[in-house]
Amino acid sequence: MYNFDFVKPATVEEALAALSDEDAQPLSGGQTLIPSMKQRLNAPSKLVSLLGIAALKGVKTSGDVMEIGATTTHAEVAAQATAYPALAALAGAIGDPAVRNRGTLGGSLANNDPAACYPAAVLASGATVVTSGREIAADDFFDGMFTTALDDGEIVTAVKFPIPQAAAYVKFEQPASRFPLCGVFVAKYADGVRVAVTGASEEGVFRWTEAEAALSADFSAGALTDLSLPADGMMTDLHGSAEYRAHLVKVLTGRAVSAAA
Amino acid sequence: MPKDGIGASVKRREDPRFLTGRGRYTDDINLKGQAHVHFLRADVAHAVLNGIDTAEAAAMPGVLRIFTATDFAAVGGLPCGWQITDRHGQPMQEPKHPIMAEGKIRHVGEILAAVVAESVEQARDAAEAIVVDYEELPAVIDMKAACAEGAVKVHDDLASNLCYDWGFVEENKAAVDEAFASAAHVTTLELVNNRLVANPMEPRVAIGDYALHDDSSTLYTTSQNPHVIRLLMGAFVLGIPEHKLRVVAPDVGGGFGTKIFHYAEEAFCTFAAKQLRRPVKWTSTRSEAFISDAHGRDHVTKIELALDGDNNFTALRTDTYANMGAYLSTFAPSVPTWLHGTLMAGNYRTPLIYVNVKAVFTNTVPVDAYRGAGRPEATFQLERVVDKAARELGVDPAELRRQNFIRKDEFPYATPVAVEYDTGDYEATLNKALEMSDYAGFDTRRQESAGRGKLRGIGLSHYIEACGIAPSNLVGQLGARAGLYESATVRVNATGGIVVMTGSHSHGQGHETSFPQVIADMIGIAPDQVEIVHGDTANTPMGMGTYGSRSIAVGGSAMVRATEKIIAKAKKIAAHLMEAAEADIELKDGAFTVAGTDKSVAWGDVTLAAYVPHNYPLDEIEPGLEETAFYDPANFTYPSGCYICEVEVDPDTGQVEVQSFTAADDFGNVINPMIVEGQVHGGVGQGIGQALLENCVYDADGQLLSASYMDYAMPRARDLPMINVDHSCCTPCTHNPLGVKGCGEAGAIGSPPALVNAVIDALQRAGTDVGHIDMPLSPDRVWAAMNA
Numbered sequence A: 001m002y003n004f005d006f007v008k009p010a011t012v013e014e015a016l017a018a019l020s021d022e023d024a025q026p027l028s029g030g031q032t033l034i035p036s037m038k039q040r041l042n043a044p045s046k047l048v049s050l051l052g053i054a055a056l057k058g059v060k061t062s063g064d065v066m067e068i069g070a071t072t073t074h075a076e077v078a079a080q081a082t083a084y085p086a087l088a089a090l091a092g093a094i095g096d097p098a099v100r101n102r103g104t105l106g107g108s109l110a111n112n113d114p115a116a117c118y119p120a121a122v123l124a125s126g127a128t129v130v131t132s133g134r135e136i137a138a139d140d141f142f143d144g145m146f147t148t149a150l151d152d153g154e155i156v157t158a159v160k161f162p163i164p165q166a167a168a169y170v171k172f173e174q175p176a177s178r179f180p181l182c183g184v185f186v187a188k189y190a191d192g193v194r195v196a197v198t199g200a201s202e203e204g205v206f207r208w209t210e211a212e213a214a215l216s217a218d219f220s221a222g223a224l225t226d227l228s229l230p231a232d233g234m235m236t237d238l239h240g241s242a243e244y245r246a247h248l249v250k251v252l253t254g255r256a257v258s259a260a261a
Numbered sequence B: 001m002p003k004d005g006i007g008a009s010v011k012r013r014e015d016p017r018f019l020t021g022r023g024r025y026t027d028d029i030n031l032k033g034q035a036h037v038h039f040l041r042a043d044v045a046h047a048v049l050n051g052i053d054t055a056e057a058a059a060m061p062g063v064l065r066i067f068t069a070t071d072f073a074a075v076g077g078l079p080c081g082w083q084i085t086d087r088h089g090q091p092m093q094e095p096k097h098p099i100m101a102e103g104k105i106r107h108v109g110e111i112l113a114a115v116v117a118e119s120v121e122q123a124r125d126a127a128e129a130i131v132v133d134y135e136e137l138p139a140v141i142d143m144k145a146a147c148a149e150g151a152v153k154v155h156d157d158l159a160s161n162l163c164y165d166w167g168f169v170e171e172n173k174a175a176v177d178e179a180f181a182s183a184a185h186v187t188t189l190e191l192v193n194n195r196l197v198a199n200p201m202e203p204r205v206a207i208g209d210y211a212l213h214d215d216s217s218t219l220y221t222t223s224q225n226p227h228v229i230r231l232l233m234g235a236f237v238l239g240i241p242e243h244k245l246r247v248v249a250p251d252v253g254g255g256f257g258t259k260i261f262h263y264a265e266e267a268f269c270t271f272a273a274k275q276l277r278r279p280v281k282w283t284s285t286r287s288e289a290f291i292s293d294a295h296g297r298d299h300v301t302k303i304e305l306a307l308d309g310d311n312n313f314t315a316l317r318t319d320t321y322a323n324m325g326a327y328l329s330t331f332a333p334s335v336p337t338w339l340h341g342t343l344m345a346g347n348y349r350t351p352l353i354y355v356n357v358k359a360v361f362t363n364t365v366p367v368d369a370y371r372g373a374g375r376p377e378a379t380f381q382l383e384r385v386v387d388k389a390a391r392e393l394g395v396d397p398a399e400l401r402r403q404n405f406i407r408k409d410e411f412p413y414a415t416p417v418a419v420e421y422d423t424g425d426y427e428a429t430l431n432k433a434l435e436m437s438d439y440a441g442f443d444t445r446r447q448e449s450a451g452r453g454k455l456r457g458i459g460l461s462h463y464i465e466a467c468g469i470a471p472s473n474l475v476g477q478l479g480a481r482a483g484l485y486e487s488a489t490v491r492v493n494a495t496g497g498i499v500v501m502t503g504s505h506s507h508g509q510g511h512e513t514s515f516p517q518v519i520a521d522m523i524g525i526a527p528d529q530v531e532i533v534h535g536d537t538a539n540t541p542m543g544m545g546t547y548g549s550r551s552i553a554v555g556g557s558a559m560v561r562a563t564e565k566i567i568a569k570a571k572k573i574a575a576h577l578m579e580a581a582e583a584d585i586e587l588k589d590g591a592f593t594v595a596g597t598d599k600s601v602a603w604g605d606v607t608l609a610a611y612v613p614h615n616y617p618l619d620e621i622e623p624g625l626e627e628t629a630f631y632d633p634a635n636f637t638y639p640s641g642c643y644i645c646e647v648e649v650d651p652d653t654g655q656v657e658v659q660s661f662t663a664a665d666d667f668g669n670v671i672n673p674m675i676v677e678g679q680v681h682g683g684v685g686q687g688i689g690q691a692l693l694e695n696c697v698y699d700a701d702g703q704l705l706s707a708s709y710m711d712y713a714m715p716r717a718r719d720l721p722m723i724n725v726d727h728s729c730c731t732p733c734t735h736n737p738l739g740v741k742g743c744g745e746a747g748a749i750g751s752p753p754a755l756v757n758a759v760i761d762a763l764q765r766a767g768t769d770v771g772h773i774d775m776p777l778s779p780d781r782v783w784a785a786m787n788a
């Protein structure tokens, strides 16, 4: 690790000011950023911890919307997001206890790892990502592997999740990292079903629109029978070919529907 | 059931220390004035090294000195401990194994330069300023391609990439070929024994120290065999006589073979400490471990089994490519040959066997022994091909094995591959395992699984291994450049307590608990009267260390021999104290008695007399009570057993789940059943890891793709079932004093074929024609095989 400065402001405004320095970077749970700094792959001159900003933490539900602060840890979401059980279950199955006690929603979304769990929930829920300057619809937020709509110096402050009628997330673990080799989040709303897939595509999290249409008409695993996802654009690595991932998407979507229905 | 002697499950006395952070590992040692080294390692697999410019780096803060290959011009290469003679009677090709890359880079991770600085971070900072001028060459990765005509050479000074082409038994080749020509049935299987990274919990550490006052060096290192390191490094690399070199291996957090070998980092720290007159410390990061610890396995094999019309095995023929990596690690050449070819008879009466092994240099990390070393590779191919034969012939795999077993009354049994099994009862372990696993009730369980949409399969394997390495005269003939005896000094103190200094090293095996049980049993005192000292060449006699499941069979035997000498002398003293004839003295429950009388002296009285010789026959017996014994075994020991694995396969995803695992082992006599069971659990865990999860993968350019836990899948608790173990089928070893065989590697040897056989069974019962899947049986591979 190289040397760096560390600040821990108490408000979003102070954080934004601190982040205006070149090479300054926000730090949330540090579960992604710190390992990459230790490996000297990342060398921010200044870390701006967001954990001192009380307003960024917590789970609030009002009516049909659950709002979760950016620095809420995976363990806190697992325990507190009781009004959205599929989301709580997703958070409770990320990594291991140490990761869940440190890692946060905001860090996960900003990082947009193509195999992260949260992006699937945010996209399938049609959630709104609230940042220091604006509100971004989930469909506009994720922009391919490790890329988001966030501008330099802009931070995620919260996410607003519309609570679905029924939902489930099924992840199939990559044997080594236990991140999803493929994960599917299915959420059923009054106006239709949304299906978001993580871990599979070279473009990062995506919506499987054919499945959404079929499931909106008939919310049962059987509705998927005639669908198949092309392997084009799916990832191939040590743990699975593009064909295997495309196949898994269908299997897991069916399982998620069965679990939700 | 003995309370705390041989056969008692005494709790491990070392565990409170390990589990509460009170162990003393090498990294816990920090010497006054110590400096730190960071190694600049190659990030390409194969290149011509034109030059290394350290000028800018050397001027950076905290840097004490930067070393490159030129600093080691007067120093030897790392020695190889075993020379193989090839099919044509020629010695293997043996390239120099330099401490740092000389002229050429030969694998990712090879040391190019070493920066010694006041802190690790300063050393790392400076290493980034070193400029390496190199010209990349095409990498040699695939073993068969490496052997092709005109292949790029890893070592330009060698004739080819072939280290040796070994045939065993060469004289039998023609007869074996003939038997195949006249066979009623031939089963053929091509398979890969996947390359593994050992991944002990504790990464390697080395600290070199130099004492100016007596010109002596000390190396603290994470080793399974400190004396071996002292010999190899002192005599072959640095030229330090053994009386000026001390090697200390304190608590070691797992070895699994990869901490047997003498590594460049050890020689470097010892060398640099003398140059700089300061202790020099290196602690491997996990990332460095992946590219610098010797890897394991990595065989590509074709095996053929010939049977007659009655399903008797008539001949076996194998053809293996074994990866050596870029250089020969300490025992690398012995693993695919003498530790592999000699086991190809397995538990069977196969009369004719021919084994061919081509050892190949590639641009990868050196490959050497890993838990089981050669024996897992032998067992895997044999137990897979036997299983395949049973399926082809439509007979029960258990019964085909039973039919071909060496019978109980045929021991000692000389195999056609040069070893003589002293004892065994293979039907006993087979029957035991069939019963424990409820083999007969499998179909009910299969139907229950089918009801849940899962494919259930059952697989077995029957292993043999050769442990307790080894008779020195035999291994000497086979090319070992070392003797393989073990030693122990038993020092009895005046007040009766005992310290045993043993050459065996404990790095998880529980010697501190089980060794005292043996002495306690022999003398009749409590085990806590006995302390085990190991891991320091300054206070233990010359010993060869721990690997090949040899500690109790060889080290334990040395300890027994030394204790027998102690008892003999103590009897003389007791005879004198009781004014009786020596022949009439008996030792029982810690007291010496005179046969047929009520005269008795306690153990403590005798030991006191030995050290306070006031009334003592000094003209007949020396004072003191301390004896040393060296034990060189007469033969290997041959543990064997039957393993049965039951799996469920998810047909939609290819995911394999191990449902149950049964291990019926014959380890001969058992000192501490709880420790033995723990060894089996750990071995089976690693075997399931190899079969289901672990895979060390290089790309065509020689980059290690599985270079961290993000991609190298280690088994976790939830990947393993409860393991049902038994060691009641016991045929004691006939040639060592305890009748013990060794249990450290069995689990890793016997389990992979049982698991793979179970998966193939599940897929075939489901109507697929999948005949083989290479390990690891990861979901994508199983799914791809089902959908091929």
Ligand SMILES: Cc1cc2nc3c(=O)[nH]c(=O)nc-3n(C[C@H](O)[C@H](O)[C@H](O)COP(=O)(O)OP(=O)(O)OC[C@H]3O[C@@H](n4cnc5c(N)ncnc54)[C@H](O)[C@@H]3O)c2cc1C
Pocket (backbone or CB within 6 Å): A025, A026, A027, A028, A029, A030, A031, A032, A033, A034, A050, A070, A071, A093, A094, A095, A096, A099, A102, A103, A104, A105, A106, A107, A108, A110, A111, A113, A115, A116, A117, A118, A150, A154, A155, A156, A157, A177, A178, A179, A180
């Ligand atoms: C062993 C292990 C297993 C894991 N398993 C899983 C898994 O199964 N599924 C899964 O989804 N994830 C997994 N993770 C990742 C984990 O969820 C991380 O916590 C998460 O990806 C990052 O969150 P963080 O709070 O730690 O972010 P940090 O590491 O602090 O930051 C990550 C990145 O986001 C930026 N950032 C942080 N917060 C904000 C913000 N509010 N606004 C803008 N930018 C911000 C940082 O600058 C940095 O670039 C695992 C991690 C580990 C170490």
